[in-house]
Amino acid sequence: MLRLHDTATGTVEPLVLREPGHVSMxxxxxxxxxxxxxxxxxxxxxxxxxxxxxxxxxxxxxxxxNITDIDDKxxxxxxxxxxxxxxxxxxxxxxWFDALEGLGVAVPTVSPRATEYVVxxxxxxADLVARGIAYETSDGVYLSVEQVDGYGLLARQxxxxxxxxxxxxxxxxxxxxLDFVLWKKAKPGEPTWDSPWGPGRPGxxxxxxxxxxxxxxxxxxxxxxGIDLAFPHHENERAQALATGRTFAxxxxxxxxxxxxxxxxxxxxxxxTSLTDLLARTDGRAYRLLLLRSHYRSQVExxxxxxxxxxxxxxxxxxxxxxxHLEKVPLPATASEAVAAGADAVALAxxxxxxxDDLGTPAAVAGIFELARQANLAADAGDEAEGRRLALTAxxxxxxxxxxxHGREDLDEATRAKVAARDAARAAKDWARADAxxxxxxxxxxxxxxxxxxxxxxx
Numbered sequence: 001m002l003r004l005h006d007t008a009t010g011t012v013e014p015l016v017l018r019e020p021g022h023v024s025m026x027x028x029x030x031x032x033x034x035x036x037x038x039x040x041x042x043x044x045x046x047x048x049x050x051x052x053x054x055x056x057x058x059x060x061x062x063x064x065x066n067i068t069d070i071d072d073k074x075x076x077x078x079x080x081x082x083x084x085x086x087x088x089x090x091x092x093x094x095x096w097f098d099a100l101e102g103l104g105v106a107v108p109t110v111s112p113r114a115t116e117y118v119v120x121x122x123x124x125x126a127d128l129v130a131r132g133i134a135y136e137t138s139d140g141v142y143l144s145v146e147q148v149d150g151y152g153l154l155a156r157q158x159x160x161x162x163x164x165x166x167x168x169x170x171x172x173x174x175x176x177x178l179d180f181v182l183w184k185k186a187k188p189g190e191p192t193w194d195s196p197w198g199p200g201r202p203g204x205x206x207x208x209x210x211x212x213x214x215x216x217x218x219x220x221x222x223x224x225x226g227i228d229l230a231f232p233h234h235e236n237e238r239a240q241a242l243a244t245g246r247t248f249a250x251x252x253x254x255x256x257x258x259x260x261x262x263x264x265x266x267x268x269x270x271x272x273t274s275l276t277d278l279l280a281r282t283d284g285r286a287y288r289l290l291l292l293r294s295h296y297r298s299q300v301e302x303x304x305x306x307x308x309x310x311x312x313x314x315x316x317x318x319x320x321x322x323x324x325h326l327e328k329v330p331l332p333a334t335a336s337e338a339v340a341a342g343a344d345a346v347a348l349a350x351x352x353x354x355x356x357d358d359l360g361t362p363a364a365v366a367g368i369f370e371l372a373r374q375a376n377l378a379a380d381a382g383d384e385a386e387g388r389r390l391a392l393t394a395x396x397x398x399x400x401x402x403x404x405x406h407g408r409e410d411l412d413e414a415t416r417a418k419v420a421a422r423d424a425a426r427a428a429k430d431w432a433r434a435d436a437x438x439x440x441x442x443x444x445x446x447x448x449x450x451x452x453x454x455x456x457x458x459x
Contacts, residue, residue, distance in 0.1 A: 030092075075191070149242070209238075351367055
């Protein structure tokens with residue numbers, strides 16, 4: 001049974017599903033005002049790995065991840081660049097999905113945009129006002145958190161503790177410094193929607209609660225995101241759901257930060273590397289492997305050295321596929337199918353034990369590399385069948401983590417001709433000619449690997 005760390009309790013607990021065999025998961029997506037940074041990429045990969053392992057375990061996953069396409073930062077960028085809000089949002093939404101593709105992240109089942117749900121958000125705020133839990137001021141509508149039982153759960157603090165040191169700024173009309181905005185009244189030049197409180201737009205915390213409950217229903221299984229979202233964003237979502245009598249998420253899962261020189265990566269600190277830059281410099285699979293070697297809740301520092309180390313390790317796994325000719329072997333989708341396909345039962349059980357313990361990917365990945373080592377040793381000793389069995393197991397387990405391995409490349413005619421010419425030069429001991437062709441291939445972006453079957457290329 002999979003056990004996950006629940007931010008609400010601070011403990012690792014069994015994942016008890018609302019509906020046996022089905023997982024409902026909501027993950028907070030990006031605010032599309034700029035290209036995403038590698039911290040956002042870590043979030044996407046963490047929950048992609050969770051989703052893929054749930055599916056490998058035989059469960060059906062409905063994965064919802066939103067697009068925040070109405071926000072102060074989007075409005076500011078649109079105004080500065082004299083573009084519409086929609087133009088800015090769609091540009092960076094497209095960049096986000098391009099980055100997900102580069103990382104090998106499976107597209108969510110549903111990716112709702114906040115602007116598609118404004119009418120429902122207005123209805124939620126009106127309900128809270130009617131219940132006396134929300135109140136109107138000159139600049140918007142606010143939720144009174146003191147009327148929500150257990151507020152502060154995801155911060156792991158009591159209301160009194162959160163209130164200590166907090167204050168209402170001069171000119172603010174909030175009744176408590178912890179109260180948060182549900183609806184922002186219109187300012188000149190901003191996009192607006194109609195509401196009982198006049199033209200305006202929803203507050204960020206109202207967006208996700210409406211979309212998650214609409215698409216997944218009450219009492220859905222997992223709500224996730226980066227740890228920086230636990231409080232106040234996720235706590236404020238939870239407060240609104242509870243205040244309207246709804247049952248919200250069962251389990252709260254949050255991944256750790258990406259850090260640079262010990263500081264959290266963020267655009268506000270100016271220390272971020274965009275996913276666009278990262279994917280231009282390295283294989284997206286290397287970033288996945290780098291993160292798999294750290295626990296999803298731990299901080300991870302991404303440096304040229306750690307990326308290079310992951311690239312080198314990935315090269316070794318790709319070589320395993322080539323050595324045992326596993327490029328076109330159909331891979332089982334679930335653990336039960338893996339057993340039927342001949343995967344090593346002991347290695348599979350060990351992998352699942354590590355993953356079931358709060359997604360223990362570092363130990364699970366170490367087991368995969370040990371499988372690869374044993375596969376090569378077996379083949380070196382002449383037991384090709386055993387080597388292939390162990391190699392196939394390693395490839396299956398990599399796939400369960402979303403790590404697709406590459407074998408022999410499909411080459412165009414011109415490249416195949418160069419490989420054949422180089423093989424002929426090597427056979428004739430014309431080393432100068434062979435080296436010259438190798439240099440041409442490397443200039444074209446190929447890595448050349450010589451073996452008993454001649455030269456093999458991979459990117």
